[in-house]
Amino acid sequence: MPENARMAARTKTPAAPAGSSADPADHQPPEGFLAEFLGAQNAQLGLRERKKQATRNAIRKATYALIEEQGYEATTIEQIARDADVSPSTVFRYFATKEDIVLTDEYDPIMLEVLRERPAGEPPLSSLRFLLTEAVKAVAAHEPEELKQRSRLIVEVPAVRARMTETMAQTSQALSVVLAERTGREPDDLDVRMFTAAVLGALREAMIYWGEHEFEEDLLTVVLRTFDLFERGLTL
Amino acid sequence: MPENARMAARTKTPAAPAGSSADPADHQPPEGFLAEFLGAQNAQLGLRERKKQATRNAIRKATYALIEEQGYEATTIEQIARDADVSPSTVFRYFATKEDIVLTDEYDPIMLEVLRERPAGEPPLSSLRFLLTEAVKAVAAHEPEELKQRSRLIVEVPAVRARMTETMAQTSQALSVVLAERTGREPDDLDVRMFTAAVLGALREAMIYWGEHEFEEDLLTVVLRTFDLFERGLTL
DNA sequence: GAAAAACTTGACAGTCACTCTCACTTGAGA
DNA sequence: TCTCAAGTGAGAGTGACTGTCAAGTTTTTC
Numbered sequence: 001m002p003e004n005a006r007m008a009a010r011t012k013t014p015a016a017p018a019g020s021s022a023d024p025a026d027h028q029p030p031e032g033f034l035a036e037f038l039g040a041q042n043a044q045l046g047l048r049e050r051k052k053q054a055t056r057n058a059i060r061k062a063t064y065a066l067i068e069e070q071g072y073e074a075t076t077i078e079q080i081a082r083d084a085d086v087s088p089s090t091v092f093r094y095f096a097t098k099e100d101i102v103l104t105d106e107y108d109p110i111m112l113e114v115l116r117e118r119p120a121g122e123p124p125l126s127s128l129r130f131l132l133t134e135a136v137k138a139v140a141a142h143e144p145e146e147l148k149q150r151s152r153l154i155v156e157v158p159a160v161r162a163r164m165t166e167t168m169a170q171t172s173q174a175l176s177v178v179l180a181e182r183t184g185r186e187p188d189d190l191d192v193r194m195f196t197a198a199v200l201g202a203l204r205e206a207m208i209y210w211g212e213h214e215f216e217e218d219l220l221t222v223v224l225r226t227f228d229l230f231e232r233g234l235t236l
Numbered sequence: 237m238p239e240n241a242r243m244a245a246r247t248k249t250p251a252a253p254a255g256s257s258a259d260p261a262d263h264q265p266p267e268g269f270l271a272e273f274l275g276a277q278n279a280q281l282g283l284r285e286r287k288k289q290a291t292r293n294a295i296r297k298a299t300y301a302l303i304e305e306q307g308y309e310a311t312t313i314e315q316i317a318r319d320a321d322v323s324p325s326t327v328f329r330y331f332a333t334k335e336d337i338v339l340t341d342e343y344d345p346i347m348l349e350v351l352r353e354r355p356a357g358e359p360p361l362s363s364l365r366f367l368l369t370e371a372v373k374a375v376a377a378h379e380p381e382e383l384k385q386r387s388r389l390i391v392e393v394p395a396v397r398a399r400m401t402e403t404m405a406q407t408s409q410a411l412s413v414v415l416a417e418r419t420g421r422e423p424d425d426l427d428v429r430m431f432t433a434a435v436l437g438a439l440r441e442a443m444i445y446w447g448e449h450e451f452e453e454d455l456l457t458v459v460l461r462t463f464d465l466f467e468r469g470l471t472l
Numbered sequence: 473g474a475a476a477a478a479c480t481t482g483a484c485a486g487t488c489a490c491t492c493t494c495a496c497t498t499g500a501g502a
Numbered sequence: 503t504c505t506c507a508a509g510t511g512a513g514a515g516t517g518a519c520t521g522t523c524a525a526g527t528t529t530t531t532c
Contacts, residue, residue: 473532474531474532475530476530477528477529477531478528478529478530479526479527480525480526480527480528481527482523482524483522483524483525484521485520486519486520486522487518488517488520489516489517489519490516490518491514491516491517492513493514494513495510495511495512496510497509497510498508498509498510499507499509500505500506500508501504501505502503502504
């Protein structure tokens with residue numbers, strides 16, 4: 001069920017055959033290298049860990065289905081638990097809040113890793129541009145439907161939006177630490193923190209805009225516009 | 237985390253008469269013109285309205301006192317209601333969420349008014365700089381203790397921080413509309429929205445930084461640093 | 473391969489923010 | 503003074519979330 005999506009991501013790259021890599025991976029990795037990290041993980045994991053993954057996915061899948069059918073507010077944890085064949089306690093063991101069931105993704109640690117490996121002199125803004133456009137590409141390719149449903153919820157349900165903002169703020173913090181390191185500053189340098197917060201704040205807005213406008217444009221396009229604006233020094 | 241899908245329900249805020257600044261009740265010190273608006277309001281209001289103000293203040297006061305003494309989480313609505321001499325129902329009539337009791341301020345409509353009256357050609361960034369530094373000055377002068385306690389809560393209590401972020405996002409939206417108007421764009425122009433979101437995102441970070449560092453610097457100083465960063469084109 | 477250790481789960485009871493309804497009171501205006 | 507709208511308290515929910523404990527299940531150890 002949920003595994004197929006995961007497996008598909010692992011073996012995918014439908015455009016370019018996996019075995020014979022036509023491109024010698026210069027600095028522009030093939031479509032969504034981020035996604036590969038994900039699949040690579042549950043290769044040879046213990047039974048316990050695999051079961052956990054399955055439960056997690058079952059909960060998320062049940063949640064998305066229920067919300068699709070009856071809306072966010074009307075969907076209770078009890079219903080989710082029933083449909084996912086677990087107890088309500090278990091749902092809360094996997095997700096701290098109801099919003100998290102919808103929002104949680106696990107790209108963060110990967111992004112940090114990738115950020116650390118960017119060329120030494122690269123300007124922070126360029127690093128972020130690379131990171132975030134790649135992330136968007138990966139998500140858009142990996143789970144396009146979830147992405148839209150999630151955006152819809154972010155626009156419509158204040159609690160979900162608030163929770164997303166909070167997780168973005170956490171991401172911002174983590175990115176700041178690495179950026180500070182890369183530019184030789186204290187880990188909690190105010191300028192770096194404000195810079196990162198500004199970028200992520202603008203991206204949040206871009207994402208909401210995208211959802212409000214019924215996904216007319218590509219999300220990637222909107223994100224690129226964000227970075228263009230920053231590259232112009234944020235002059236209006 | 238509780239669901240706060242309501243909000244917006246409250247906020248009546250009288251429509252700030254633009255020219256009628258002839259206030260007979262002038263018991264408020266003239267620091268920061270923003271503060272004046274506030275005092276001017278409950279001058280000659282009906283008994284009903286004055287009672288409402290009193291109730292509102294009683295609730296806030298009780299809340300701050302209880303939190304001071306036993307912490308945010310440990311403070312329940314029931315306790316607040318008891319101390320403020322009202323029923324729990326009434327507390328919720330005045331504040332949509334528990335967080336709002338701590339956060340609510342009514343500067344927003346004033347800021348919009350002031351923004352509209354800024355000189356025509358002024359660059360958006362300068363307008364925002366003026367607005368927000370004035371707002372900070374006003375709050376710092378008007379209720380310095382609340383400001384600190386609030387900042388402490390914002391740093392320590394995720395729910396409060398999330399709620400503040402959400403209200404800042406609303407402010408951002410409102411400011412964007414006016415800024416768009418002033419620069420001759422569509423009301424929901426993406427660039428303007430991203431710009432405003434970036435500025436407010438950075439300010440949020442600055443405020444948290446200020447709280448995390450035990451208020452070593454002036455809040456105003458930190459805010460000015462934010463605008464300086466933007467004026468330098470956000471180059472790190 | 474069995475027993476111990478470590479982890480995961482469901483059941484259950486409880487707390488608390490928040491909603492809704494309804495009868496009652498109080499201030500405003502005629 | 504009378505009338506009506508607005509504000510209030512009481513009370514009965516709902517549902518997210520927490521904590522605890524006994525009963526499984528997987529992993530580790532000998």
